[in-house]
Amino acid sequence: MNEFTIFLLKSGIHQNMLFILLALPLAAMLVLFAKEIIGIKSFNLYTTSLGAIALISIGSILGIILFLLIILVDYIVEYFIKDLKLHFASKIAITLSTISLVTIILLALLHIYLGVSINVSPFAIILLILLTENLSFTKINKGIKNGNIIYMETIILSLIIYLILDNSFLETVLFKYPYISIVAIIIDVYIGKTTSLRLREIYRFRNIIKE
């Protein structure tokens, strides 16, 4: 282990805490890379990283089920209240309430049939609210189809960050070379300067590129 890491651990920072704080710059760099270089569309960094942290706290399987539940319930609610032409604030409230109730049923079913009892942490609840609101807002602002695409891509990005943060190999590497986190910031600067086409745009423009 690096001397600096030992010093930090000895001065009382919890090992887990230190790892997450060191890994966060990497995660942020990755989101930036995915957005600016690959061209993945997602909600803001806050929602995306919170998604990842929630996955750590409630486990990836339940997390993904919850993610998919939100988009499904949102779709169904949208279908039923479409013709009412409600204020959007109430639309979001209705969707959130429905998701909340469906989650209760889901947890009960999991317990009855699989014998799994899950203590859903506050993270998961905050995540539900945040994702629902973001999804609804994006659908209004950028159209339903775009909203759904951005939502799905946010989930994929959250999963990738989760896989990075919940990784004991990365922990050993980061504790050995904590300076990697500073390198991530330098890479951020480079990404911020790039004016090249995103990989997704190369796919989008493939028909002209051929000619």
Place this chain on the structure above:
Amino acid sequence: MKNPFSEYKKISQNLLGINARNKLYIDNKSINISNSKIKVKNILNLEKIPTPETLFIIKSLEELENFDFSLLPKSFVIKPNKGLGGEGIIIFYGKKKKRNEREEDAFISANKQIYSLSDIKSHIFNILNGYYSINKKNDIAIFEKRIINSEFLKQNLKIKEGLPDIRIIIYKKFPIMAELRIPTIESKGKANLHSGGIGVGIDIARGISTNAISKDEYIEINPDTGERLSGIKIPYWNNILEMAIKSSIAINSSFTGVDIALDKEKGPLVMEVNARPGLAIQIANKSGLKERLESVSKLKVKNAKSAINISKEIFGGEIDEEIEEITGKIVIGRVVKVKIQDTVYSAKIDTGAYFSSISDNIAKDLGFGEKIEIFKNFQIPETKDINTLYNLKNKLEKENHDINISLVKSANGITIRPLIDISIYFIEEDITIDTRVSISDRSNLLYDILIGRKDLKNFLIDITK
């Protein structure tokens, strides 16, 4: 093998991506103006650039509460002031008929949905609360007069609903690229490409539509109407270019996409200006924006007219224009689109024939049915002898004063055919030829119209086309 990285670099120099658009070209000084439709309208109106008429503005919930909805005309448009990509815009076509006196007023939207007054209030409530706003802050709702599509677009596009518009990208006073945007059923009457509208590239030099795209994929015809999308000549083309340049100068923006619609009575109107114009216009024009932007970035021009001339020169239909300049002739392919009276046909170019010919069906449609009947009554002998046929032609012409007949050489030898006078309009080339054509039975042939040498004097034929 090609080096993928250098290929990537080359493509990046040619095509404009979001990164380059946002970091190199977006004009941060003028973005606050472009984001607000009201500000843009006020500035453009000061410069006498026509925009759609504003009927009412609702700025707050209080104003919404006190608004007298009986002031609304039968058809109108609601827009969020700081909306993005056409979201939140609803076009209302007319009032719904009331079944009884007590029933609330209701309006019908472009996608045939019925909005009662309380539905409309709810929509305005959402706008005021900033749900459609670019910065998610409180916004203003605008009522605008609905634009009635010009006859030209109605006839050429045959769309029933929605408002097509023309997007011109202006950079440092130069028109860089242009696109005709056509609403579809899917886009609910909006011309925005990301809501499902069709984009058609426009040749800057001639104002003629080129390649059409729907969701970034090339299409030939409009799936809603079955109409061909290429070869449409945009009316007022120079006015439109000039108006777009003047708008960008008025809002003091170096890089902007100006949207212009054609009103039945008022002609071209500036709908809005966009600081972040979409990038699919490059696909529709089969050309990269970055390359074009770079090529004018160091040029300076005095006025809009000289900017238009330079843009036409460097961005206009490439090879064809060059040959036109050398020979003064227009290059056409083996098949051209022509218009006779009001109908569009595909015509085959045949340099083997002298006279152009049209099928008897078309001739009948054009009102020459009587002449065809007279001609059919003639006794024409089964002969290939020129002298006999020539004498017959003279004899028939003497007997019937209003019929012209010609000897026509065809693959089967020589025959005689009636001639009629018509004018043929070459759509893509924008040339009308008044000429005399022969009528023949073309029922077994692929094309109803054949263009012969007599009418091809002003053209060069590119057999690869």
